[in-house]
Amino acid sequence: MIGILILLSLLKTTIKKLKKFTEFSIYDILSFCIFLFPLILFIIARPTTLPTYSALKRGIQTEFLTQDILKSLQEKIETEGKYKKLTIKQLLGLSKSKPDQIDEKDVIVEGMVYKNEGKFMLIRFLITCCAADATPLGVEIEYEEEKEEFKNDDWVKVRGKAKIENDKVKIIAEEIIKIEPLSDPYLY
Numbered sequence: 001m002i003g004i005l006i007l008l009s010l011l012k013t014t015i016k017k018l019k020k021f022t023e024f025s026i027y028d029i030l031s032f033c034i035f036l037f038p039l040i041l042f043i044i045a046r047p048t049t050l051p052t053y054s055a056l057k058r059g060i061q062t063e064f065l066t067q068d069i070l071k072s073l074q075e076k077i078e079t080e081g082k083y084k085k086l087t088i089k090q091l092l093g094l095s096k097s098k099p100d101q102i103d104e105k106d107v108i109v110e111g112m113v114y115k116n117e118g119k120f121m122l123i124r125f126l127i128t129c130c131a132a133d134a135t136p137l138g139v140e141i142e143y144e145e146e147k148e149e150f151k152n153d154d155w156v157k158v159r160g161k162a163k164i165e166n167d168k169v170k171i172i173a174e175e176i177i178k179i180e181p182l183s184d185p186y187l188y
Contacts, residue, residue, distance in 0.1 A: 004156075015122070021029065025068045033045060033105060040142070047082065049125075049181065049185040049186075050125050050134055051152075051153050052112055052123060052152045052153050054116040054125070054134070054136065055123050055124075055125075055136035055138065059136070059137045060114070060121065060123055060138035062078055064139050080108055083106045083107055083108045084105060084106065084107050084108070084113035085107075085108045085109075086107050086108070086109055087109070087110075087124065087136060087187055088109060088111055088122065088123070088124045088137045088138065088139055088187065089109065089124070089126060091109060091139055091162065091169060092137055092139065092169065095162070095164055095168075096167075099164050102162045102164065103162060103163065103164045104161060104163065105161070105162050106157075106159075106160070106161055106162075107160065107161070107162045107171060108157060108158065109122055109139065109156070109157075109161050109171060110122075110124075110155070110156070110158070110179065110182065111123055111124045111138075111156070111158075112124065112149065112152075112155055112185075113150045113152055113153065113154045113155075113156055114138065114152055115150070115151070115152055117157055118172050119123070119140060120140070120141045120142075120150075121138045121139065121140050121141060121142060122138060122139050122141055122156070122171070123136050123137065123138040123188050124136075124137055124165055124185070124186070125137070125185070125186050125187065126137075126186070126187045126188070127186045127187070127188055128188070134186070137187065139169060139170060139171060140168070140170040140171070141160075141170065141171050141173050141176070142163075142170055142171065142172045142173060143173040143176060144173075145164055145176075149178075150176065150178065154178055155178070155179050155180065155181045155182065156176050156178055156179060157175060157176070157177045157179050158171055158173050158175075158176050159173070159174050159175045159176075159177075160172050160174045160175070161174070161175035177182045
């Protein structure tokens with residue numbers, strides 16, 4: 001990025017020499033600034049993942065109806081030992097459409113910690129078009145151990161048993177491990 005700025009500076013100097021030191025018009029300067037603005041903005045404001053604060057503002061979905069993509073969700077389920085490795089999207093979708101396949105099953109789910117009003121949730125953002133339409137999907141985690149070691153926006157892997165109560169799925173955690181943020185933090 002710095003190389004591009006240096007290149008643009010050299011280009012400006014070369015143009016000045018070619019014009020034999022004639023002055024630039026206000027339009028030349030304005031067009032150069034308009035061209036430079038996105039580059040400077042990219043340097044200053046690096047893109048990052050959405051924080052859990054966004055989930056609070058948008059509301060966390062704990063249900064995900066997926067009649068049209070149920071087969072796709074089932075085909076992508078991986079296993080890790082006795083556990084089914086699921087995304088939150090898969091867990092919520094299957095808990096609504098095929099609850100018998102999820103209830104009382106051992107699962108692994110990865111996501112961001114979200115704690116609010118005594119609830120401990122795991123969330124991921126579902127993107128169908130762009131970050132502006134990101135929908136936070138979440139599942140409640142019930143954990144016997146001390147939850148204070150995890151804070152909002154920490155990435156964790158939860159191993160436990162899925163339980164469906166009152167038409168909502170939650171995970172009774174056996175183990176929660178802090179992990180590095182996923183290379184692709186969004187669900188599609």
